[in-house]
Amino acid sequence: MCESNAYVLTPDGEKMVMENVANMKVDSGKIFLTGLLGDEKTINGIIQEIKLLEHKILITEKA
Known part of the structure; x- marks a missing residue:
C-alpha cells in the first residue's frame, strides 16, 4: 500500500499520530x-x- 503516515513534530522528534x-x-x-x-x-x-517518497506527512501543532 502507498498510504502515508502522519507525524506531529515535537522537541523530541516525530510522533506518529x-x-x-x-x-x-x-x-x-x-x-x-x-x-x-x-x-x-x-x-x-x-x-x-x-515527503512523498517516504510516505510521511509532517505537522506542527498550534497551541
Missing part, C-alpha cells in the same frame, strides 16, 4: 485526517512538509 492516511483536508487551521479503515483525527496545526 495516524498510520495509513487515506485522505487529508485542511480547513481554517485544522487538519482532518481519515485513515484507510475510516478512523478520523483532527489536529489543530499546519503542515510543515509532505
